[in-house]
Amino acid sequence: MRPLKNEETVLVFTKLKKYIGSNVRALLERSDGLYCFRLHNGRIYYVKEDIMKFAATLPRDNIVSLGVCFGKITKGGKFLLHITALDFLHPYCQNKIWIKESAEQNFMYGNHVYKSGLSRISENTPKYAGVVVLSSKDIPLGFGVAAKATAECRHADPMDIICFHQADIGEYVRNEEALI
Amino acid sequence: MADTDSSQRVQEILTQATEELKSIKVPNDDQLEYDLGNLLVSNNNTLDETLTRDPEKIDSYLHNLARDSIQALLNRVWELPSERIDSDIYATLPKPTTRLPREKPVPKPRPPTKWEKYAREKGINNRKKDKKVWDDVLKRWVPRFGYRKIAAEKEKNWVKEVPSNADPFEDQFAKAAEMKKENVAKNEFQRLRNIAKNKKIKVPSVGVTGNEYASKNELSMAMHHAKHATASRGKFQPELPNEKKVKGLGKKRKIEFTTGSGQVEKKRNIEVLEKMDKPSLNLDGAIHKEIRDENVAMDLKRKGGKVYGRRSKMGGRHRTKSDHKSLKLGTGFQGKGKGKGKGKGKPKGKPNVGAKKKIGGPKMQGKGRPAGKGKMKGKGKGK
Known part of the structure; x- marks a missing residue:
C-alpha cells in the first residue's frame, strides 16, 4: 500500500473527471474527515485516512482490501473503474442514462445499452462521455460510455448502441470473487 | 397437487439449508476467555482425549472447536458499539488486555567511534x-x-615562559587560547564525522576538509565539482582522455510516506487537479512574446522598414536598410523606440506630423526622409 505518484494521480483523476467532472474536488475535500487514495496490489482504493492508518500496521501481503476499491491500474498502464466506485460516481455524475425496465436485465448481464432500451438521456451529453446508467426507478445500475451524443440518439436505429457497457451491479453476483 | 408438491420441496430446501448453516449460538461461551481489543479468544478447557487420539476425528473436532470459539468472539464483537462509514460497518474495540511482545526490534547499540x-x-x-x-x-x-x-x-x-626560539613579542596567552580553540574544533569535527559515518552520510571531501587518504571515487567526485565550478557549469571544459563520468549524481526518486501528513497529501492532490484543469500554456511567456513582437512591428513600421514575419536566427536587433546605411556612414544606429506607450500624455517616439512646430521639443534625427516622417528619439517629451 502506498500513496499515488503524480502520474498515477493524473491517470485516476482524468478517468474520474470523465464521469463527475469538477466534482473530483468534492472527493478530496470532504467535511467528514480526510480521505485519501492508496495503491495496493495494482488497485486504487479510496479510504478514510484513519482507516488507512490502521491498515498500514498490517503486513502488506495480508491486506486484501481497504476502504472502497475505485478500480485497477492495468499492466498496460490504463486505469479501469470498477463497479465498487459506483457509490461515488452516482451522486456527482453529470451525464445519466435511464433505461427501460425491459432492458435492465440485459444491461445487468453485461450487455451494451441499445436505443430500444433507452428511456431517457440527460441533455447535452457529448459523445464518448462517461455516463451512469440508472433504472427507470432511479436506481443506479452501473456506468458506461456514451456511444452517441444526445442529439444523435434521436435519429438512431433501435439496435444502435447508445452506451458502451463498462460495469454493472450484476458483477456483484457474476464476478463476486474478483471484486475487492 | 402441484402446489403442495412445490411447498414440500421448498420446506425440504429450507430445512437442508438450516442444517448446513450452523447456529450462531455457541454453547458454554462463558467459559472462553476474550480479549476483544486484540480480537483474541482462547479456550482453556481441556481437550477431549478420546477424540484427540483418534486420527480420523481430531481434525473435525479441532475445526469445530475453533469455529465455535470464533463465532463466540464475533458475537461479542457485534455487541460492541459500531458505526457505519461508507456502507461498511466499523466496530469500536475496547483496549487490549493481553500484552503483546514489542513490535519493533530492540534498538541496536551505538556503533563504536573511530x-x-x-x-x-x-x-x-x-x-x-x-x-x-x-x-x-x-x-x-x-x-x-x-x-x-x-x-x-x-x-x-x-x-608564561617565552620559548627561546619564539618571537619575543608574541602573546603566549593568546597562543595558548588559540591552541585550545583549535583542539575543541578538531574534537567537534571528529565527533560529527563519527555521527556522519554511522548514519552513512557523505562527508564532503572537497575543499577545506581535504582528505589525504581520499579514494578514487572521492577524487573523481572532487574533480567533477572542480570542473563544474565555472560560469557555464563545466560545459566547455575539455575532457581528459578516457575520462569517466562520476556515478551517483542522478536525481533520486522521492517516495511519499504511506502514512504521511494527510493534509499535505490532500494539497498535493488538489494541485495535481488544478494543473489538469489549466490549459498547458505558459501565459507569462506568451504575453512577453506578444509584447515583443508588437514592439518590433511598431518599430519597423516607424522606420519604414519591411516587416518580417520571423525574427532572424542570427539574433541581434532589427535594422532597416537606412540603419545599415547610417552604420556604414558612421552616424550610428538609433535603436528601437519603446513601442508600448505608458500613457500619461507622453507619446513616445510616435511619428508626429506636428513635431516640426515644437520648439525645444524632442531632437529630430534627420536622415533625409520626407518632412513629417522624422523620428523622435526614445524619451522625447511631446507636449
Missing part, C-alpha cells in the same frame, strides 16, 4: 581516571575538568 575501534584493535584499555589530580605547583588537589578547573589553571599559569 577511536574506540582503533583502541580495541590495539588492545588499549581505558583506565578510569581520578576526578582530581595533585598539582605540584599549587600544592593541592585540582579537578581534572569542569568546575574550578579553569580557576586553578589561571592561578597556576599567571605567567
Whole structure:
C-alpha cells in the first residue's frame, strides 16, 4: 500500500473527471474527515485516512482490501473503474442514462445499452462521455460510455448502441470473487 | 397437487439449508476467555482425549472447536458499539488486555567511534581516571575538568615562559587560547564525522576538509565539482582522455510516506487537479512574446522598414536598410523606440506630423526622409 505518484494521480483523476467532472474536488475535500487514495496490489482504493492508518500496521501481503476499491491500474498502464466506485460516481455524475425496465436485465448481464432500451438521456451529453446508467426507478445500475451524443440518439436505429457497457451491479453476483 | 408438491420441496430446501448453516449460538461461551481489543479468544478447557487420539476425528473436532470459539468472539464483537462509514460497518474495540511482545526490534547499540575501534584493535584499555589530580605547583588537589578547573589553571599559569626560539613579542596567552580553540574544533569535527559515518552520510571531501587518504571515487567526485565550478557549469571544459563520468549524481526518486501528513497529501492532490484543469500554456511567456513582437512591428513600421514575419536566427536587433546605411556612414544606429506607450500624455517616439512646430521639443534625427516622417528619439517629451 502506498500513496499515488503524480502520474498515477493524473491517470485516476482524468478517468474520474470523465464521469463527475469538477466534482473530483468534492472527493478530496470532504467535511467528514480526510480521505485519501492508496495503491495496493495494482488497485486504487479510496479510504478514510484513519482507516488507512490502521491498515498500514498490517503486513502488506495480508491486506486484501481497504476502504472502497475505485478500480485497477492495468499492466498496460490504463486505469479501469470498477463497479465498487459506483457509490461515488452516482451522486456527482453529470451525464445519466435511464433505461427501460425491459432492458435492465440485459444491461445487468453485461450487455451494451441499445436505443430500444433507452428511456431517457440527460441533455447535452457529448459523445464518448462517461455516463451512469440508472433504472427507470432511479436506481443506479452501473456506468458506461456514451456511444452517441444526445442529439444523435434521436435519429438512431433501435439496435444502435447508445452506451458502451463498462460495469454493472450484476458483477456483484457474476464476478463476486474478483471484486475487492 | 402441484402446489403442495412445490411447498414440500421448498420446506425440504429450507430445512437442508438450516442444517448446513450452523447456529450462531455457541454453547458454554462463558467459559472462553476474550480479549476483544486484540480480537483474541482462547479456550482453556481441556481437550477431549478420546477424540484427540483418534486420527480420523481430531481434525473435525479441532475445526469445530475453533469455529465455535470464533463465532463466540464475533458475537461479542457485534455487541460492541459500531458505526457505519461508507456502507461498511466499523466496530469500536475496547483496549487490549493481553500484552503483546514489542513490535519493533530492540534498538541496536551505538556503533563504536573511530577511536574506540582503533583502541580495541590495539588492545588499549581505558583506565578510569581520578576526578582530581595533585598539582605540584599549587600544592593541592585540582579537578581534572569542569568546575574550578579553569580557576586553578589561571592561578597556576599567571605567567608564561617565552620559548627561546619564539618571537619575543608574541602573546603566549593568546597562543595558548588559540591552541585550545583549535583542539575543541578538531574534537567537534571528529565527533560529527563519527555521527556522519554511522548514519552513512557523505562527508564532503572537497575543499577545506581535504582528505589525504581520499579514494578514487572521492577524487573523481572532487574533480567533477572542480570542473563544474565555472560560469557555464563545466560545459566547455575539455575532457581528459578516457575520462569517466562520476556515478551517483542522478536525481533520486522521492517516495511519499504511506502514512504521511494527510493534509499535505490532500494539497498535493488538489494541485495535481488544478494543473489538469489549466490549459498547458505558459501565459507569462506568451504575453512577453506578444509584447515583443508588437514592439518590433511598431518599430519597423516607424522606420519604414519591411516587416518580417520571423525574427532572424542570427539574433541581434532589427535594422532597416537606412540603419545599415547610417552604420556604414558612421552616424550610428538609433535603436528601437519603446513601442508600448505608458500613457500619461507622453507619446513616445510616435511619428508626429506636428513635431516640426515644437520648439525645444524632442531632437529630430534627420536622415533625409520626407518632412513629417522624422523620428523622435526614445524619451522625447511631446507636449
